Every structure is written in structure tokens, then in C-alpha cells.
Amino acid sequence: MKALWSAWWQRWPRWVAWVTMLWAVLYAGFGLACALSGTSLLYHGSDSGVSGLGWVVAAVGALAASVSGGVVLYGLRPGLRVLLRVGCALAGITAFSLLMDVITLMFGQGVDSAASAANKALAAVGAVLLAATARSDRLPAGTARRAPSAAPRPVQLAAWTGTLAFVPYVAMKLVWAFGGTFAGVTGAEKLAVSERNGASGIFLTLESWGLDPTVLLALLGVFLLWGLVRPWGQVFPRWTLFLRGRRVPRWLPLAPALLGAATLAPYGVVGVGYLALATAGVVTVRPGDFPSSGDALLVGWTGMAAFAVYGLALTVAARSYWLRTRCEVLPAEVVWNRPVPGPRARTATGRRARTASSMNCKYLQFNRCCSRCARR
Numbered sequence: 001m002k003a004l005w006s007a008w009w010q011r012w013p014r015w016v017a018w019v020t021m022l023w024a025v026l027y028a029g030f031g032l033a034c035a036l037s038g039t040s041l042l043y044h045g046s047d048s049g050v051s052g053l054g055w056v057v058a059a060v061g062a063l064a065a066s067v068s069g070g071v072v073l074y075g076l077r078p079g080l081r082v083l084l085r086v087g088c089a090l091a092g093i094t095a096f097s098l099l100m101d102v103i104t105l106m107f108g109q110g111v112d113s114a115a116s117a118a119n120k121a122l123a124a125v126g127a128v129l130l131a132a133t134a135r136s137d138r139l140p141a142g143t144a145r146r147a148p149s150a151a152p153r154p155v156q157l158a159a160w161t162g163t164l165a166f167v168p169y170v171a172m173k174l175v176w177a178f179g180g181t182f183a184g185v186t187g188a189e190k191l192a193v194s195e196r197n198g199a200s201g202i203f204l205t206l207e208s209w210g211l212d213p214t215v216l217l218a219l220l221g222v223f224l225l226w227g228l229v230r231p232w233g234q235v236f237p238r239w240t241l242f243l244r245g246r247r248v249p250r251w252l253p254l255a256p257a258l259l260g261a262a263t264l265a266p267y268g269v270v271g272v273g274y275l276a277l278a279t280a281g282v283v284t285v286r287p288g289d290f291p292s293s294g295d296a297l298l299v300g301w302t303g304m305a306a307f308a309v310y311g312l313a314l315t316v317a318a319r320s321y322w323l324r325t326r327c328e329v330l331p332a333e334v335v336w337n338r339p340v341p342g343p344r345a346r347t348a349t350g351r352r353a354r355t356a357s358s359m360n361c362k363y364l365q366f367n368r369c370c371s372r373c374a375r376r
Helices: 002-010 012-037 053-074 078-094 098-106 114-134 153-177 187-196 201-208 213-229 238-243 251-279 293-324 332-337 357-363 371-375
Strands: 339-346 352-355
Touching (some): 012 053, 187 201
Antiparallel strands (some): 339 352
């Protein structure tokens, strides 16, 4: 069963366009249903948002269905590749802040809008499928797994920067968790504000124990960041007991890394830009739950700077991990002439072997295909 699954997964370029088309039809139907029922897909506090956004979702789904259907019928043409990338960008923008909904559900708190959360989740899946379809014509002649390796020194320096950026944020949260005062707000007042804003029981319980949930998430984020740049992020280390020595699936660290980078990097960068304008006096920041606007700015800088720097560092680390864990593409000539154990021929040592031409010919590009492939 494992061999069949591996063989099916390696043939993803053959079926990914079909799966993308199925997703697009489902996404268009979801948007159409929301538009006809008047369900809002954009939530802003007590405002119900714009119900017409469902028509936009339906249009994006219809476009993706048409483009992926064109890939199924005519292959991946340059124009279709451009449209797939445009659809991927639109889906990625729609999926923004999905991480916030995931964190909310992790702590036992309901999302603000179920339809909005479902829209973000479907858009995230679509972004991955559209990106994969846009790359489905890049079939290697042969592949080999790379040995586990650490990231280059500049990438590790970025990881250190992202780690240290969380130090002021964690210190601020710990001061509140242990009952101290920061920016004119005591820990008891902060806990009361969280309770008034509808925080879940799990969140409030951890706060009462001196364990701020956002600090725990920051520690998990730092752990993920270093897993992306160190070799133990590619092979399970000794302390993982039964998993030690096994290969870490690429999607296991990349999925949360890409989701976190796509959310925290733009959120932090835009937030830092807004705070810079507020500090310069161009815009005004309301005090909110803090005694003054200056206190609100102090807390804002502490949080947004951490999110921005960490998000950018996570982006760099995820790209490095992606490149270091890619299967190494073997030249077509090497794969073509490489002997593979089999019953059809004998090598110079007398062992049975057969060439890999029949096995690897399907991975060659059409313009490099041999006459044997043409006859087939």
C-alpha cells in the first residue's frame, strides 16, 4: 500500500489539474451559495460586511475552473500559466489571516464568522493547487534525495534575528502574566480585558497560571524557525523516540511555515508602517484599553516589530528549507543509461540488469524524447 501511495504521489503532475478543476467548481459553488443567500464573507466587528463578495468568489472559482480545464485539454500553455499564477495570487490574498482563525480554534474559542473562515481555508487549498498546476510541466528525468544539511550562514543569521525579535514581546507578556505593570496596565487589568473581549476558558486558565498563550505560540514559532534551518528539521533527531532517524515529510514544517509567513510578514510590515506614521504624527492612535496613546504605541511597536521581523525571517528560512529538501534532478543522459536490476540483461560482473530507458523515458521533455518514445 505504501508503494502504491508513493507511486501515485510521484505522478502528481498528471492529476493535479483535475484536482484543481474539482476544487474550482466547489469554490465557485460556495461563492454562489453565499451570494444568493446573502451570507457575508467579510467580517469587521459588528458589521456584517459585504454580501456581494460571494459573487467575486464565484467569479474567481469560475476562472480557475476554466483555466484548469484548459490545462487538462490542451496542456500547460504560457497564457494558462500566467492565469494560474494570477488565480494563485488572488487565492493567497483571500486566505490572509487564516492563521488567526486557526489559533483561535486551538484555544477553544469560536471564529467570528464560520463562512469567512471556510472561505479562507478553501482559498488556501486553492492557492496550493493552482501553484502546483502552474508547475506541473516540470517533470524531471530522475531524482535523488539530498543529504540533510544546515542552512547557509546568512539564513541562520536571519533565524537569530527572528528569534531575538520576540524577546521584548515575550518579556511584555510575561510581565502581565505574573501580575506586573507594563504601559500603564497591570496584569489583573489585562486579564479582565481579555475576559471582557470574549476570551475562551482555556486562554483565561493559562493566563491565571502565568502562562500567556501567545508566549507559548511564540516559542513554537521559534522552534519551527530553527527546524527549518538545522539538519534535525529534515531527519527526526534522537529525542523523538520512535521517529528518530526517519525523514521528516517536507509538508510537515513547510505547511505551517508558509501559512505563518504569508500572515505575519505582511501583517507586521503594514503594522510597522502604520505605527511609523502614528509616531510621526501623521495619523492618530486611539488609546483603547491603555491610559494614553503613547502607551498604546509602545505596546504596538513591541508586538508589530516582532511579527514583522519574525515573519520575514520565517519567509527566508522556509525558502531555504524548500531549496535544500528538493529532490536533486539527475541529468537525462545519466538516468537513461543507468542500469536497474532486472531480468533482461547482464552486466560485466554477470549480474542481471536492464537499462532504465523504459522506466524514465516518460520523464523526459518532448523535445528531448527519443524515437522509442515517439513510436509508443
